[in-house]
Amino acid sequence: MKTLTLNPISKVAGEVHLPGSKSISNRVLLLAALAQGNTQITNLLDSDDVRYMLNALTALGVDYHLSECRTKCDVSGLGGLFKRAEATTLFLGNAGTAMRPLTAALAASEVNITLTGEPRMYERPIAHLVDALRQVQADISYLETNGFPPLHIKGKLLNGGQINIDGSISSQFLTAVLMVAPLLTGDSTISIIGELVSKPYIDITLALMQRFGVTVENQDYKAFIIKGGQCYQSPGHWLVEGDASSASYFLAAAAIKGGSIKVTGIGKHAVQGDIYFADALEAMGADVEWADDHIKVTRNRLVGIDRDYNAIPDAAMTIATTALFAEGPTVIRNVFNWRVKETDRLHAMATELRKVGATVEEGQDYIKITPPVKLKHASIATYNDHRMAMCFSLVALGDAGITIEDPDCTAKTFPNYFSLFQQLAC
Ligand SMILES: O=C(O)C1=C[C@@H](OP(=O)(O)O)[C@@H](O)[C@H](O)C1
Numbered sequence: 001m002k003t004l005t006l007n008p009i010s011k012v013a014g015e016v017h018l019p020g021s022k023s024i025s026n027r028v029l030l031l032a033a034l035a036q037g038n039t040q041i042t043n044l045l046d047s048d049d050v051r052y053m054l055n056a057l058t059a060l061g062v063d064y065h066l067s068e069c070r071t072k073c074d075v076s077g078l079g080g081l082f083k084r085a086e087a088t089t090l091f092l093g094n095a096g097t098a099m100r101p102l103t104a105a106l107a108a109s110e111v112n113i114t115l116t117g118e119p120r121m122y123e124r125p126i127a128h129l130v131d132a133l134r135q136v137q138a139d140i141s142y143l144e145t146n147g148f149p150p151l152h153i154k155g156k157l158l159n160g161g162q163i164n165i166d167g168s169i170s171s172q173f174l175t176a177v178l179m180v181a182p183l184l185t186g187d188s189t190i191s192i193i194g195e196l197v198s199k200p201y202i203d204i205t206l207a208l209m210q211r212f213g214v215t216v217e218n219q220d221y222k223a224f225i226i227k228g229g230q231c232y233q234s235p236g237h238w239l240v241e242g243d244a245s246s247a248s249y250f251l252a253a254a255a256i257k258g259g260s261i262k263v264t265g266i267g268k269h270a271v272q273g274d275i276y277f278a279d280a281l282e283a284m285g286a287d288v289e290w291a292d293d294h295i296k297v298t299r300n301r302l303v304g305i306d307r308d309y310n311a312i313p314d315a316a317m318t319i320a321t322t323a324l325f326a327e328g329p330t331v332i333r334n335v336f337n338w339r340v341k342e343t344d345r346l347h348a349m350a351t352e353l354r355k356v357g358a359t360v361e362e363g364q365d366y367i368k369i370t371p372p373v374k375l376k377h378a379s380i381a382t383y384n385d386h387r388m389a390m391c392f393s394l395v396a397l398g399d400a401g402i403t404i405e406d407p408d409c410t411a412k413t414f415p416n417y418f419s420l421f422q423q424l425a426c
């Protein structure tokens with residue numbers, strides 16, 4: 001297995017122009033495909049998750065032109081739902097932002113589709129979404145295990161109506177139903193069962209839908225009312241914001257061993273909730289500068305924090321490894337759904353943090369990290385989880401360096417992460 005050893009880095013500084021947001025790239029591609037008119041997308045993310053969405057759109061007959069650098073894409077919208085008579089299989093890797101929204105859009109399209117993916121995708125629950133779509137007569141069947149992909153979808157025009165959806169495991173299920181709802185023939189009311197997790201991702205969905213001409217009535221994240229029989233209208237041009245989750249590793253590096261690091265491509269008005277990772281760094285003691293077109297973090301003394309990070313589950317992982325450099329323990333609470341992402345992230349994080357010397361308490365839905373007096377060098381297993389690899393790169397800012405197993409797993413969202421990270425060393 002390939003490994004990457006990072007020698008101790010004593011100081012970091014510089015500027016990083018962020019690759020496009022994964023969450024926005026895959027949403028915009030799907031909305032542009034369904035919209036009336038052409039959409040010119042710039043700063044599209046070039047990573048595995050986005051390739052799976054692009055490949056799916058090709059197989060579904062969507063016309064688009066991708067530039068050579070794969071960050072510009074002109075999409076000719078279908079002006080409505082997909083239509084493809086032949087039975088087709090779409091392989092979606094482990095991309096939640098492809099699997100979940102496509103399941104809903106295809107259930108309402110006249111298609112005959114099988115959705116497959118990597119082995120881990122078959123362990124990531126999807127029943128809450130399938131149950132919701134079945135309430136409006138969607139014809140979706142499980143091909144292996146009840147409640148999990150792979151799925152077979154015998155799509156047909158759906159009517160809309162009352163849809164109750166469990167929001168307690170993933171917001172992506174609600175995102176999926178929201179994005180298809182305006183294209184159903186009748187009006188829909190989507191009611192949330194339980195407490196909705198990862199709420200800021202719903203704000204991304206609603207903001208993008210609005211830019212494509214569709215308004216949703218949001219009743220305090222408990223119910224959403226959407227008129228049916230609509231068509232998305234292309235906004236013409238779309239610049240994808242930088243990825244706020246990807247920004248977290250650079251901002252954390254500055255907080256730990258800056259110098260200052262400035263990330264561009266996002267700023268204080270960004271639509272992604274993960275920009276509030278910078279608030280977590282501020283709470284730990286770092287200096288943060290918020291501008292319209294960048295966020296800059298400068299090192300200061302860091303102290304542990306104890307907070308609920310349900311709203312930013314991806315960037316919250318970066319707090320776990322930043323905690324190794326803070327004074328006193330850090331507790332990251334209400335992150336139960338870490339267990340159903342690329343790997344069981346609560347368990348993986350606890351196991352690997354212990355290897356570098358931390359004392360760790362792994363709760364059902366929280367993790368408590370007490371930093372060691374001295375970090376130890378270790379070889380870190382990454383569990384085919386891009387964020388495990390990127391989070392543990394921060395350990396190189398200690399005195400012992402770190403070895404990252406399978407560093408190429410960052411290809412899911414950030415293929416050139418390690419070269420950018422190493423360029424910041426000074
Ligand atoms: O909608 C999105 O773009 C995402 C929502 C979050 O998932 P959950 O809603 O499952 O927490 C996040 O972890 C994922 O990386 C991207």
Ligand SMILES: C=C(OP(=O)(O)O)C(=O)O
Binds near residue numbers: 094387
């Ligand atoms: C949870 C993640 O991905 P997905 O979109 O596959 O859910 C992630 O990127 O951290």
